[in-house]
Amino acid sequence: xxxxxxxxxxRHEMSGxxxxxxxxxVALMDRHPMPDAAQAILDPLRPRLALLRxxxxxxxxxxxxxxLDPVIVPAREWRPGxxxxxxxxxxxxxxxxxxxxxxxxxxxxxxIAGRDTKDEPAIAKAGTWLWARAATVLATASAAAxxxxxxxxxxxxxxxxxxxxxxxxxxxxxxxIVRDGAIGTLAPNDNSFRAILAGLAAxxxxxxxxxxxILLTRLPHAAPQLQRLIAxxxxxxxxxxxxxxxxxxxxxxxxxMEDTQGFGCEILDAPLREAGQEVQRVADLLRDIxxxxxxxxxRPRLKSIRLKLDRACRTRFGNGLTDxxxxxxxxxxxxxxxxxxxxxETRARELRTLETAARKVGxxxxxxxxxxxxxxxxxxxxxxxxxxxxxxxxxVEILAGPEAAEALYRHNR
Amino acid sequence: MPDLSLPPIQAYHPxxxxxxxxxxxxxxxxxxxxxxxxxxxxxxxxxxxNPSGGPGVYIMGWNAIPALCRPxxxxxxxxxxxxxxxxxLPSTIRRIAREVAAEGLAxxxxxxxxxxxxxxxxxxxxxxxxxxxxxxxxQIGLFKEAPPGQPDMETRARLTVAKIAxxxxxxxxxxxxALESLGDVMATIGIDAQPAPSRVPRVLNxxxxxxxxxxxxxxxxxxxxxxxYVEMITTAAGHTSTLASDTIAQTRALTKNLTELLxxxxxxxxxxxxxxxxxxxxxxxxxxxxxIWNCTQDDxxxxxxxxxxxxxxxxxxxxxxxxxxxxxxxDAASRLRKTIPLNExxxxxxxxxxxxxxxxxxxxxxx
Numbered sequence: 001x002x003x004x005x006x007x008x009x010x011r012h013e014m015s016g017x018x019x020x021x022x023x024x025x026v027a028l029m030d031r032h033p034m035p036d037a038a039q040a041i042l043d044p045l046r047p048r049l050a051l052l053r054x055x056x057x058x059x060x061x062x063x064x065x066x067x068l069d070p071v072i073v074p075a076r077e078w079r080p081g082x083x084x085x086x087x088x089x090x091x092x093x094x095x096x097x098x099x100x101x102x103x104x105x106x107x108x109x110x111x112i113a114g115r116d117t118k119d120e121p122a123i124a125k126a127g128t129w130l131w132a133r134a135a136t137v138l139a140t141a142s143a144a145a146x147x148x149x150x151x152x153x154x155x156x157x158x159x160x161x162x163x164x165x166x167x168x169x170x171x172x173x174x175x176x177i178v179r180d181g182a183i184g185t186l187a188p189n190d191n192s193f194r195a196i197l198a199g200l201a202a203x204x205x206x207x208x209x210x211x212x213x214i215l216l217t218r219l220p221h222a223a224p225q226l227q228r229l230i231a232x233x234x235x236x237x238x239x240x241x242x243x244x245x246x247x248x249x250x251x252x253x254x255x256x257m258e259d260t261q262g263f264g265c266e267i268l269d270a271p272l273r274e275a276g277q278e279v280q281r282v283a284d285l286l287r288d289i290x291x292x293x294x295x296x297x298x299r300p301r302l303k304s305i306r307l308k309l310d311r312a313c314r315t316r317f318g319n320g321l322t323d324x325x326x327x328x329x330x331x332x333x334x335x336x337x338x339x340x341x342x343x344x345e346t347r348a349r350e351l352r353t354l355e356t357a358a359r360k361v362g363x364x365x366x367x368x369x370x371x372x373x374x375x376x377x378x379x380x381x382x383x384x385x386x387x388x389x390x391x392x393x394x395x396v397e398i399l400a401g402p403e404a405a406e407a408l409y410r411h412n413r
Numbered sequence: 414m415p416d417l418s419l420p421p422i423q424a425y426h427p428x429x430x431x432x433x434x435x436x437x438x439x440x441x442x443x444x445x446x447x448x449x450x451x452x453x454x455x456x457x458x459x460x461x462x463n464p465s466g467g468p469g470v471y472i473m474g475w476n477a478i479p480a481l482c483r484p485x486x487x488x489x490x491x492x493x494x495x496x497x498x499x500x501x502l503p504s505t506i507r508r509i510a511r512e513v514a515a516e517g518l519a520x521x522x523x524x525x526x527x528x529x530x531x532x533x534x535x536x537x538x539x540x541x542x543x544x545x546x547x548x549x550x551x552q553i554g555l556f557k558e559a560p561p562g563q564p565d566m567e568t569r570a571r572l573t574v575a576k577i578a579x580x581x582x583x584x585x586x587x588x589x590x591a592l593e594s595l596g597d598v599m600a601t602i603g604i605d606a607q608p609a610p611s612r613v614p615r616v617l618n619x620x621x622x623x624x625x626x627x628x629x630x631x632x633x634x635x636x637x638x639x640x641x642y643v644e645m646i647t648t649a650a651g652h653t654s655t656l657a658s659d660t661i662a663q664t665r666a667l668t669k670n671l672t673e674l675l676x677x678x679x680x681x682x683x684x685x686x687x688x689x690x691x692x693x694x695x696x697x698x699x700x701x702x703x704x705i706w707n708c709t710q711d712d713x714x715x716x717x718x719x720x721x722x723x724x725x726x727x728x729x730x731x732x733x734x735x736x737x738x739x740x741x742x743x744d745a746a747s748r749l750r751k752t753i754p755l756n757e758x759x760x761x762x763x764x765x766x767x768x769x770x771x772x773x774x775x776x777x778x779x780x
Contacts, residue, residue: 121711179713184759185720187466280763338521345520349766356763390517390524397486398766405486409518 030057055116060109061094062117063126064134067171068164070217071210080156083209083248085164088150093164096144100137104129124175131171138165159206166207167214170196174211178218182277193225201241208241213249220281223250223288250289254298257282257305263312272320276353279313283360310362317358317370320351325374329381341391348374348398375400419481422469425460429732434460435506436698436727437495438779440519440772442760443482446725448698449475449501457496462724466755485769487518487776503693504601511780519776526780534600537611542596544606546570549592549671553577581675591678592671598689602661604668613692616700617657623703624650630715639716642723645750646702649726652741653695659737660691691736698727704775720755 029042056062065072071084078086098105108130115122143157167174173196180186196215200208215222226246233239257263266278286306289298324347332340351374355367375396382392389412397405427433434448448460457475478484478492491513498505513519515527547566550556550573556564564572571585574592578585603611610618624647631643667674667685678685702722709715728747734740760768 124711176713176716179711180716183713183717184756184764185717186759187756276763338525341521346770349770352766353763356765388517391521393486394517394520402483402486402489406489409486409490 026054026056055118058112058115058117058119058122058126060098060105060112060130061090063108063112063123063130064094064097064168065090066117066123066127067131067174067214068167068210070214071167075151080159081206083163083206083213083245085160085210086150086152089152089160092144092146092150093138093161095146096141097134097137099144100141101133104133127175128172131168135165135168135171138162138168159204162204163207163210166200166204167210170200170211174214174218177215181219181221184220188221188225190225190228193222194229197229197242201238205241209245209248212242212245213252216246216249216253216285218281220284221288223285223292227292250298253285254289254301254305257308258301263309267309267312267316270316272316272324272347272350272354275316275320276350276357279309279354279361280357282309283357287360306361310358313354313358313361314366317351317354317367320347320354321370321374325351326377329377329386332381332386334386335388336386336391341387341394345394345398348395352398371399375404420471420473422463422467423472424468425470425472425728427728427730429730430694430697431501433697433728433730434458435501435503436701437491437506438510438701438776439484439488439491440769440776441482441484441488442765442768442772444478444484444488445721445760445772446698446701449495449506451501457498457501464755464760466720466724468750485518487513487773490516490518502690503697504690510776514776514780519773522777523773523780526777530780534612537603538597538600540607541600541604541611542593544604545592545596545599545668545671548604548606548668549573549577552671577672577675580672581679583675583679587679588675591675594682595674595678595685598686599664599668602664602689602692605665613657613661613696616696616703617654617661617692619703620650620654620696620699623706624654626706627719630712634712639719642719646719646722646726648745649729650699650702652729652745653699653727655739655741656733656737657692657695659739660688660695663737664689664692695733695736698725700779701725701775704778707778708771708774723750724755726750 026042065085068085072087072090073082073084075086075088078084101108108126111126111129112122115126117123138161141161143154147154147157173192177189177192177196181188193215196211197208200211212226216226219225223246226242230239230242230246233242263282266282267275270278286302286309289295290302292298295302325344328340328344328347336344355371359367378387378392378395378399381387382389387395389408393405393408393412396408432450434450437444437447437449439445439447443464444461446462449457450460452458452474459471459473459475459478461471461473461481463469463471473481475492475496478488484492491510494509494513495501495506498509511527511530514523515531517524550566550569553573553576555573555576556569574588575585578588581588583591601611602613627643627647631640634640667677667688674685702725705718705722705725706715709718729741729744
C-alpha cells in the first residue's frame, strides 16, 4: 500500500497524463489484486474517466448500482431528502448486501468474473439475479458497522436504503422499457410505465423521485407519458407528487445540460454511435419539455441549452467526419480492404444518424456543407483507385442519398 | 409514409400462393415485408403490411414505390428489374435479387454471399443431376451382374438412357436433356440420396431451429402478449413446416420411378415444375423471418423482432389444402393474429441507417 505522500505524487502525475495512457493505466489498475486500493488512486480522476468511458471490470458494487447511475452524485453535492445517492455510500451499502446474500453473492461474482461494463448480456443476466434480491435486503437492513466511514449520520441510512431498494426493485422493468424505447419498434406503453410507478410513492418519496429522474434521463418521450399519468390522476395527492417529482427531475436534467461539462461526455467525447443516439434522445426530450402545458417557464433555459447542444453537435459531427471518414480515405494509399470499407460505411451511417438528429436542433446548412465535403473526398478516393465504383456509390448513397447514388450508377453503366 | 400517396387499407385473404405474392428482399425499412404479385389487369402489384401494426395491407401498382418512400439504390435496381418480369415465382425473385446483390449494391458482404450462393446452386444442380442419372442406372438395372467399374459410369449412363428412350417415346438425346432439366427443377429441394441438404431443406431446418429458439425464449418471458405472438408465429411456422416437408417428400417420391417421371415430364413439364416449386412457395418469406430473429442479441431486440416478425408471418392460402393430404388448420394462425401496437415512426428518422445496415446483413445471409 502506498503511503499518503506517494499516493499524492502518483495522483498528481496521473492527472497530467494523456487520454490513451490514462486508459492503459485504468486497465492496469483494474487488474490490481486490491480493487479498493486501486479505486482510491483513481477516484480523483473520476470526472476524466466519465468522459473517457473506458470499459471497467464488472464488479459486485458496480453491477449493483448500474440502475442508479443517473442519480449518483458526489457526496458534497448531496443533501438528505434529495432524490439522489451520494457516491460515498456505495461501497458500504454494497458490503451490507454482499454479507446478507452470502453464497448467492459469491455466485453472482462468479457470473460477472472477467466481464466488463460494456457486456450487456452479462449485466442483464447477473442484474436480474442481483437487483431484486438486493432490494429485499435493503428494504429492512440497518446501517453496517462501517457506516461511520461515509461521514453521514446513521439516521440517513434508512430512508436512503429504502429509496435505493425501490429503484432496484424496478431495475429490470426500467431497463426493459428504456431498451424498448431506444430500439423504437414498439409504441410507448403507458401500462408498463404505470406498473413501474405503482405503489412507489407510498414506498419511498425519495425513491419515487429517483425513478422518475432515471426515466426522464434515459427514456425518450418519458415526459409526455408522465404528463398523461398526471392528467389521468388530476386532483389526487399522487398526481401532485408525480408533478413534483417530474419538476425536480426535469430541473436536474436541465441543470446538468446547462453545466459547463454538459454534453461533454455524452456527445463531444462519446463514440460517434452513442453521440447520435444521445442527440436524438436529448432533442426528443427538449421537444417534449417544450410541448408541456407550462413550457413557458422553461423556455429561456431551453433556448440556451439548444444553442449549446447545437454547438456540441456541430463540433462532434465535424470531428467525426474528419477522424472517421475523411482522414482514413485520404490516408489510404491503396484500394480499401473489405473490412476497411465496412468500417468507413459504418462511420458514414453513424454520421448520418447524428446529423439527422442534430438537424432538429440547429441549422441544416452546416451539415449540408460538411456532407458535400465528405462526398467530394469520396469522389477523390474513387478517382485515385482507393474506392471501387460500387463502393464509391455506397458511400455517396449513405452521405448524399439514393438519388445521388443512382445518378452515379447510371453514369457508370 | 406520406399519407397522400397511400390507398386505403385492404383486407388480405389470398386464396392462392400467386395471390399471396412473393416476398421481395428490399433493404429500405419502409418496404419491409413487401410482396409482389400479378396485377388484376396488367403488370405487378405491391402488397405492403399495414405500417401501424393493424390488420390489412396496402395494395398498389408496382410503379408507386418511389412515391411511397426513398428506396435504396439496391431497391431501385431490384424493383426496376422485377418490374420487367412476366411470371412471378420465388425462384425468379431470388435470381434477380442475387444478381443485384452480386453488383455490390447491398454491400461487400452481400456481394460475396451472392457469388458463393450462385456457386452453391450450381453445385446442387450438378449433384442432383448426377444422382438422378445414377438412380436411373440403378433402377433400370442393366449392369446388375457386371463387374464393378465395368463399363465406366459414363457408358452405363449412355446405355441406360438409350435403353429407356423407346419406353418414353423420345430420343436418347431428349432423355439426357430431360434428366438435366429435372436436375435443375429438383436441385433446390434435392433428392433422398443427396449428401448435404439443398437450399429448401436448409431453409426448412432454419425454420425449425427458429421455432425452437422462439419457444425457449418465450418460456422465460412473463408478458402474456409476447407468448401470444410466439404462439401465432410458431403455429404458422409449424403448419408451413409440415406442408413443406410433405411436398418435398411427394416430389422426391417421383424419383423412385424415373421412367415414369420422365414420361410425366414429357406429357406435362409444367405440372412437374409446379409440383417441385410448391415447397419454395410454402416457405416463401420465412427465411427472412428466421434471419430477423437471428439478428437479435438480447431480450429487448428479441421483443422488437417478435413484433416485426408478427407483422410478416405469411398468410396460408386455401390452395395449400390442395397440395397435401395432411390436414392442417390453415386459419389457426389467422385466428391468433393480434393488432400489434407498433411505433409507426420506427422505420424513419435517425434509426433508418441502422435498419438498412441490418437488412443488408439479412440480404447477405439469405443469398
